[in-house]
Amino acid sequence: MAGHETRRLSKVASLTALAAASVLALSACAGGGGTESSGAGTESLRFGISNEPANLITGVDQGTVGNTMMTLIHRGLMSYDKEGKVIAGLAESVEMTDPITYTFKLRPNLTFHDGSPVTANNVKASLEYYANKANGSTLFVGLQDIKSVEVKDDHSGVIHLSGPNSAFLEYLAIPTAAIVPDKSLAKDIPNQIGAGPYTLKEHNRGVNLVLDKFDQYYAADQVKLPGIDMSFYSDGSARTNALLGGDVDIIDYVPWPDYDRVSGTSGMTLDAQSGPLQFIQFNVTKGPFADAKVRQAVAYALNRENAVEAAFQGHGEPLAGVKIPEDNPAYDPANTGLFGYDVSKAKALLAEAGYPDGFEAKMLTTSQYTFLQDTALSAQADLSAIGIKVTLDAPDWSTRVAKGNSGDYDLAVAGGAGIVADPTYIKGLVSGPNSFLRSFGYDNPALNAKLDEGLRATDDAAKKAAYNDALKIMQTDVPYAPINTREQAFAFNSKVSGFKNLPGFLSFYSGYSFADISLSE
Incomplete structure (x- = not known):
């Protein structure tokens, strides 16, 4: 089903720019763009990450590590699959009735990590927050065309733009375009409560960060990992050594001098994108x-x-x-x-x-x-x-x-x-x-x-x-x-399957692919 959704969504870029009345149907069957799974495994992924994440600020790009955290904890109306195509996120459907009008319908029974429901009012509050320059959102340049968001009921609404925007759905898929609880819409409140595939369990400063699978995630049945243990390795050589020594299963920001060492080691995969x-x-x-x-x-x-x-x-x-x-x-x-x-x-x-x-x-x-x-x-x-x-x-x-x-x-x-x-x-x-x-x-x-x-x-x-x-x-x-x-590269051992570094600029959003990872025993 994910392949069907991707084909339909791939039409959107041209339709957005050229069509006066088109419909984008986003199938509710896809999660991170991967294949279906019978359930999670028993072993958490050990992720050697290049920096300790700062407290996430709503709507603000905080670098690659910040984007990775956003893809794990949060979701917006749209997302990206492993091929870099815009796919469904929290939205079940989006109808573009004309180049400046989009009607959305949310998936059923969406909840945030704190148990509160995800509603069309949250969509309205989040998107209008990002569209306000005074809030300092990095998304402003792409979402400033949002004139208003009209709420129809708890699960649907209409986004009105001030003019055509040929990349509008791409901007809605950016990790920082997450739909968040209204209380998170501030510059000084850590943005840790999302509706994404993992919840933040603990943060041990200077050591690691632990995520657990969120069982109420809309595609929880497709998430294979019970959790992720993220250990911080700011030193590139130490990060590579941790992977090759078996201390972690996957690393980001593979140092360029280590490319040959990693790719030449049996059982290791180097996934680089330019x-x-x-x-x-x-x-x-x-x-x-x-x-x-x-x-x-x-x-x-x-x-x-x-x-x-x-x-x-x-x-x-x-x-x-x-x-x-x-x-x-x-x-x-x-x-x-x-x-x-x-x-x-x-x-x-x-x-x-x-x-x-x-x-x-x-x-x-x-x-x-x-x-x-x-x-x-x-x-x-x-x-x-x-x-x-x-x-x-x-x-x-x-x-x-x-x-x-x-x-x-x-x-x-x-x-x-x-x-x-x-x-x-x-x-x-x-x-x-x-x-x-x-x-x-x-x-x-x-x-x-x-x-x-x-x-x-x-x-x-x-x-x-x-x-x-x-x-x-x-x-x-x-x-x-x-x-x-x-080039930007991840590297991982033979236990890891389902991960793919997203192409081109989207490499920094490859955290979306973590929802598709499974580990062999």
């Missing part, structure tokens, strides 16, 4: 980086080939433009090389901006992820060559997030991915509330308008034209300086 991005962010509210010419100079100074080798041992590709999937209507090969490696041009741009002798700056990175440190070191050397003397600031990950959110940096090395596969993900890197995911204080109304035009386009030619215009603005204004794409 897609996540590396880039330089800027604090544009003060100092030299408020000048677009200085940001251009940085973009031309970066030796992207060196960065791929230094940080990823070749497991990536230089990125001199904006990543858009080749099968997307907005793709144009002419826009893949917005910035070449040109030290002379970079120096000339600095001189034009009034900095012929360069200047000093503080670059934010982190001590917890070696690849971000190595990327920062590569960029530091590149910028030194044009006269920008960079001092590195490398706190732990949670502090790096806090400093990024507050703009406590001049420039910063960042790693991430598009929030959705559609090129509208660019909006999340250039607009919306300030966050560690984008350049602090950056806002360009002309760029925002072109990105909105692309999002609302109802034919391929109009979409391509709008994004071409947007990328020309980005080439001049440089909201961020791209460095490279990279």
Whole structure:
């Protein structure tokens, strides 16, 4: 049944953009997109995770570990299957009566982990919270089109948009778009009560986190694991050793130098996907980086080939433009090389901006992820060559997030991915509330308008034209300086079956696949 649901949902992207009256029927038979199971096993999964999760904040992207926790504890109206297709989450059906109107019906007998029912009023409260910029939700860039949510009864309602949104269902499938109890709709309340496949049983600070299967989950009969024991391994080598030594069954963020060691070990599977991005962010509210010419100079100074080798041992590709999937209507090969490696041009741009002798700056990175440190070191050397003397600031990950959110940096090395596969993900890197995911204080109304035009386009030619215009603005204004794409890998032992790393940008949402994992005895 899951395959039938996936085929029907795969039609949605084009229907959303092109149809005036279409129906998307979401079968209630699927859970995480896997096959049916007679029940859970007796052994919990031992998961070596790359960082200790922070308290989850409603609607806020807190990095890969945060997304993983959201996929395990929560669900939204939509979800993703293991092939990266939008599938049913809490919704039983969604009817698009026109490009700005969606009618939803919830699955029957949904409950949150605290035993309270999941109702259409919770959907209304959650989605309208995410659509309000004042709440600081990372989802704002994709859900700001929500004009209102009309409740019909406890189990159904109508979502009214202010304009067409070709990626609307993709945004509803993002882990942070979870439907949560009304009491969780706040920035200072841990968002731990969900309607997902696992409940939070205990959190032993600095050691581990234990999840139990939620028997009232809508697809509980398909969840094979009785629970998950997540042990924290911030050191990459220690994480790999824990897997190879038999202390854990699966790990995330396999260190790139360990790829060959893992894949060459009998009984181990390395599951790598290409897609996540590396880039330089800027604090544009003060100092030299408020000048677009200085940001251009940085973009031309970066030796992207060196960065791929230094940080990823070749497991990536230089990125001199904006990543858009080749099968997307907005793709144009002419826009893949917005910035070449040109030290002379970079120096000339600095001189034009009034900095012929360069200047000093503080670059934010982190001590917890070696690849971000190595990327920062590569960029530091590149910028030194044009006269920008960079001092590195490398706190732990949670502090790096806090400093990024507050703009406590001049420039910063960042790693991430598009929030959705559609090129509208660019909006999340250039607009919306300030966050560690984008350049602090950056806002360009002309760029925002072109990105909105692309999002609302109802034919391929109009979409391509709008994004071409947007990328020309980005080439001049440089909201961020791209460095490279990279591979992102999980690894697991022979006991694990049913897991799959989601493709491309969606690799960071691979926690959805944990509902399909089973363990051999």
